[in-house]
Amino acid sequence: MAIFLCFLSVSLLLTFVPLFFLMRKIKENSKWNLPPGPSSLPIIGNLHLFAGLPHRCFHHLSIKYGPVVLLRLGFVPMVVISSSEAAEEVVKSHDLGCCSRPKTFGTGKLSYGFKDISFSEYGEYWREMRKLAVIELFSLKKVQSFKNIREEEVGFMVKKVSESALKQSSVDLSKTFFSLTASIICRVALGQNFNESGFVIEKERIEELVSEALLALGSFTCSDLFPGGLGRFLDWLFGGHKRINKVFEEFDAFYQKVIDDHLAGKKTVDSPADIVALLLGIMAKQGKKDYFKLSVDNIKAVLMDIFLAGVDTGAITMIWAMTELARNPRVMKKAQ
Known part of the structure; x- marks a missing residue:
C-alpha cells in the first residue's frame, strides 16, 4: 500500500509540475x-x-x-x-x-433555469420580465394598494413588542423582523397568512429555507469551478447538489400549493389582487400568437425572487437600523 501511494504521488508530481510551467508560459x-x-x-x-x-x-x-x-x-x-x-x-x-450575473448550479436551480428577473441573462427575455415587473407587479398604484396590509402587520408587531415590554421579557429582533417581512410578503405576493396555524410550511422551517437558499445563491458548488466529472464527483461526495435540490423541492412544493389554492379559489386572506393572482390572470389571457408567454415555472421563478429578496432584505435592513440606533443613544432619543 505504501509503495502504491508513493508511486501515485510521484506520478501526480510529474504530471502537474510540467503543466504548471506550461500554464505560466501561456499566460x-x-x-x-x-x-x-x-x-x-x-x-x-x-x-x-x-x-x-x-x-x-x-x-x-x-x-x-x-x-x-x-x-x-x-x-x-x-x-x-x-x-x-x-x-x-x-x-x-x-x-x-x-x-449578466454568473451562471452557477444554485442560481440556475432556484431560478427555474434562469427564468426569473434577477438571474436571467441580459437580453430580450430579461427586458420583457423587467417590463412586467415595472408595469404590472410594482407600479406605484399597485404598491399603494398594499398600504393597509403593511400598516396592519406593523401594528401587530408593535403590539407584540409592547406586550413583551410590559412583561419585561426579552425580544429577539431578528425573529421579530423576519416574521414581519414574511407576513407582509406572504399576504402581498402569495395571498397567504404567514401567522395562521395551517400555513403550508412551519415558521421555523421557512426561516431555515430562506437562509439555505440565500447561501446557495451566493456560493459556488464544485461543479461550478471544476467542469466535467471531477466537479460532479466532488459534489456527490460532499452533498453540494443534494442540499440545493432539497431546498428547491421544498420551495417548489410551497409555490405549487399556493398556485393550486388560487386556481381552486382557496386563498387564505382577502386582499387586493396579490401577485400570484395577477400573474395567473396574465397567463390566462395569453394568446397563441403572443411573443412573450408566461408559464407556471416563470411564475414560480418570480415568486422566488420576491420571497427571498423581500423577506431577507427587509429584515436585515431593520436589524441594522436598530443596531445603529442602539449604538447612537442621541439618535435613538431623537427618533423616540
Whole structure:
C-alpha cells in the first residue's frame, strides 16, 4: 500500500509540475492584456489563497496587485474590483459586458433555469420580465394598494413588542423582523397568512429555507469551478447538489400549493389582487400568437425572487437600523 501511494504521488508530481510551467508560459505569452494577479496552481487555481474571510483576502490581494486583480477559482477566471474608480468604469463604461450575473448550479436551480428577473441573462427575455415587473407587479398604484396590509402587520408587531415590554421579557429582533417581512410578503405576493396555524410550511422551517437558499445563491458548488466529472464527483461526495435540490423541492412544493389554492379559489386572506393572482390572470389571457408567454415555472421563478429578496432584505435592513440606533443613544432619543 505504501509503495502504491508513493508511486501515485510521484506520478501526480510529474504530471502537474510540467503543466504548471506550461500554464505560466501561456499566460506570459498571452495576447490579451490581462490584469495582474497571483500565479495559479494546476487544477485548484488560486483557491489556496482563501484561508479566511473572502473580502479580507480580496483586500490583501488588492494591496499587493492593485485595484483590478485576476484570479482563477479552479478552472474559472474571475476579476476582482477593489476601488471605486474601477467599479465605476465597470458599471458605467462596460455595463453591457458585465450586466449578466454568473451562471452557477444554485442560481440556475432556484431560478427555474434562469427564468426569473434577477438571474436571467441580459437580453430580450430579461427586458420583457423587467417590463412586467415595472408595469404590472410594482407600479406605484399597485404598491399603494398594499398600504393597509403593511400598516396592519406593523401594528401587530408593535403590539407584540409592547406586550413583551410590559412583561419585561426579552425580544429577539431578528425573529421579530423576519416574521414581519414574511407576513407582509406572504399576504402581498402569495395571498397567504404567514401567522395562521395551517400555513403550508412551519415558521421555523421557512426561516431555515430562506437562509439555505440565500447561501446557495451566493456560493459556488464544485461543479461550478471544476467542469466535467471531477466537479460532479466532488459534489456527490460532499452533498453540494443534494442540499440545493432539497431546498428547491421544498420551495417548489410551497409555490405549487399556493398556485393550486388560487386556481381552486382557496386563498387564505382577502386582499387586493396579490401577485400570484395577477400573474395567473396574465397567463390566462395569453394568446397563441403572443411573443412573450408566461408559464407556471416563470411564475414560480418570480415568486422566488420576491420571497427571498423581500423577506431577507427587509429584515436585515431593520436589524441594522436598530443596531445603529442602539449604538447612537442621541439618535435613538431623537427618533423616540
